[in-house]
Amino acid sequence: xxxxxxxxxxxxxxxxxxxxxxxxxxxxxxxxxxxxxxxxxxxxxxxxxxxxxxxxxxxxxxxxxxxxxxxxxxxxxxxxxxxxxxxxxxxxxxxxxxxxxxxxxxxxxxxxxxxx
Amino acid sequence: xxxxxxxxxxxxxxxxxxxxxxxxxxxxxxxxxxxxxxxxxxxxxxxxxxxxxxxxxxxxxxxxxxxxxxxxxxxxxxxxxxxxxxxxxxxxxxxxxxxxxxxxxxxxxxxxxxxx
DNA sequence: TCCATATATCAATTATTCATGATATATGGA
DNA sequence: TCCATATATCATGAATAATTGATATATGGA
Numbered sequence: 001x002x003x004x005x006x007x008x009x010x011x012x013x014x015x016x017x018x019x020x021x022x023x024x025x026x027x028x029x030x031x032x033x034x035x036x037x038x039x040x041x042x043x044x045x046x047x048x049x050x051x052x053x054x055x056x057x058x059x060x061x062x063x064x065x066x067x068x069x070x071x072x073x074x075x076x077x078x079x080x081x082x083x084x085x086x087x088x089x090x091x092x093x094x095x096x097x098x099x100x101x102x103x104x105x106x107x108x109x110x111x112x113x114x115x116x
Numbered sequence: 117x118x119x120x121x122x123x124x125x126x127x128x129x130x131x132x133x134x135x136x137x138x139x140x141x142x143x144x145x146x147x148x149x150x151x152x153x154x155x156x157x158x159x160x161x162x163x164x165x166x167x168x169x170x171x172x173x174x175x176x177x178x179x180x181x182x183x184x185x186x187x188x189x190x191x192x193x194x195x196x197x198x199x200x201x202x203x204x205x206x207x208x209x210x211x212x213x214x215x216x217x218x219x220x221x222x223x224x225x226x227x228x229x230x231x232x
Numbered sequence: 233t234c235c236a237t238a239t240a241t242c243a244a245t246t247a248t249t250c251a252t253g254a255t256a257t258a259t260g261g262a
Numbered sequence: 263t264c265c266a267t268a269t270a271t272c273a274t275g276a277a278t279a280a281t282t283g284a285t286a287t288a289t290g291g292a
Contacts, residue, residue, distance in 0.1 A: 010127075010135070019122065023202075026207045029207070030208070031209055084196075088196070
């Protein structure tokens with residue numbers, strides 16, 4: 001993941017509809033959602049939603065799969081990992097304990113435990 | 117941290133100079149860097165850098181402190197925590213193990229260990 | 233007080249991005 | 263093949279953001 005990819009991803013997430021779409025799909029988990037369902041839930045017109053989904057897809061934040069006439073979209077967790085990794089690379093001037101709290105409170109019941 | 121704050125933060129990070137500034141300050145850790153130093157390292161003009169620092173500051177991603185005639189800037193790790201938390205809230209359709217890998221490989225030698 | 237240094241703000245031009253109407257493509261069923 | 267449904271693409275005007283030269287503010291020292 002290079003600078004350009006990261007910039008693209010942040011740009012994708014800096015628009016309200018797209019941010020909501022991504023969160024919706026994060027919450028949907030492995031089931032994902034159909035394009036039409038997303039548009040309906042967020043009350044966004046068809047072509048606008050299509051364009052926004054395309055931006056997120058292109059940014060590596062979503063995956064999709066055709067299902068008959070519909071297309072199902074999923075959040076791509078690897079994208080988030082890449083973003084965070086890039087942002088925090090070589091962080092804290094060599095003192096990791098400084099940034100621990102920054103990632104110590106993430107949803108999903110995932111916590112940082114003491115190294116075994 | 118509400119939607120507006122998160123959008124502002126992502127917008128702040130979706131510009132090349134600002135992304136570089138933030139990473140530079142993440143790497144600088146608690147020492148931070150003076151505004152002038154940052155501009156010099158990244159070869160960005162004074163007023164452009166000032167404007168960009170202001171955007172990051174306003175987005176809650178930096179803190180600053182005046183030191184005589186200079187101003188020292190620091191990365192605000194709480195900002196990143198807020199972003200990630202918002203993004204991954206209620207994630208994975210109730211199956212946390214799905215998103216574990218997404219945050220399992222972050223720099224800073226921070227890793228997710230099995231719950232004790 | 234006067235000057236030099238460091239940073240911030242302003243106004244204006246240029247460049248990007250967004251939503252939209254119209255239209256195209258793709259799939260499934262009759 | 264013909265039609266309906268679901269999604270994608272295109273062109274365009276409107277809104278937003280970025281950079282720059284000029285200038286203002288703030289601090290420290292003589």
